[in-house]
Amino acid sequence: MCDCPTLSDISGFIKDALPFISVAVGWFVVSSFQDRRERRKEIRALIDESKEIIEEVYTLSISYYCRDNKEYIGELSQKIEFKLMMISQYLIVINQAGLKTGGSQELIDFNQIVSGDRFETSNYTERFDDHEWRSELSPASQELIMHLEKKYFSTFRMRSMPMHDFS
C-alpha cells in the first residue's frame, strides 16, 4: 500500500498552513512598505539638509562677492569651499541611500559659479553690480535644488500628488 499523501491530506495541510502563509505574506508586504517609507523619510531629511546648505552657500557667496572684500582668501572663502564639499558629500550619501542623482552636472555648475573665475584670486573684484553673475547664481542654486526634488518625486511618486514634469 502506497504511503503517498492523498488529495485530502494535501488540502488539509494547505488549510492548516494557510493562516500562517497569510501572516507571513502580510508581514512581508507591511515590512517592505515600512522600509520604503523609512527610506523615503531618510532621503527627504538628507535633501532638506542639502537644500539648507545650498541656501547658505548662496548667502555666503553674496557676502563674499558683494562687498569690498580685501581678504579674498580667508575664513569666508574657506567656509564656502567647505560647504560646497559638504553638498557633494550629501549627494554621495543620497546616492548610496538609493536615490540616483547621478554625477550631478547641476552641482558642478553651481560650484563653478560660486568658486570659479575670480574666487580666491588677486583678480577678485566686487560683484555687487555684476548683474550677469547674480543672474547666474540664483538659477544655479535653484536648479540644483530642483534637480534633487525632481529625483525625489520621480523615485517616490505619491498617488495623492499629481506629477508634473519638472524638466
Add this chain to the structure above:
Amino acid sequence: MEQKIINVAKDFSRFPSGRYVTDSRFSGEAFREKYLRPALTKYDQVIIEMDGTLGYGSSFLDEVFGGLYREGFFKKVGMYQKLKIHTKNVVLKNEIRSYLKYNV
C-alpha cells in the same frame, strides 16, 4: 612602470586655495608647477589622491587641470593616460573631467 602618487592633503596642503602663486602658497598654479607638471613629465603614471582636504574651489581646480589643458600639455601622446584621479567624491571627479575634457 614608474608610478608617482601625490596625496594633495599630505604632500601639498589640507587647505588648497587660490588660483595663482601670487594669491596663496597653496594655489592651483603652485600645485600644478611644483607637483603635477614635474610628475607627469618624469613618471609613467601619476595618481593624484584628492581626498582629505577641506575642499577645492573651482578656481583652484581650473588652474591645475584646466591650466595644463589650455596650454596644450595633454596634446602630447599618452599624457591623459598617465593621469589618474583618486577620490570618493564623484562630483569632484566629474568636475576635474570637465576641465581636462577627458575621462580620467
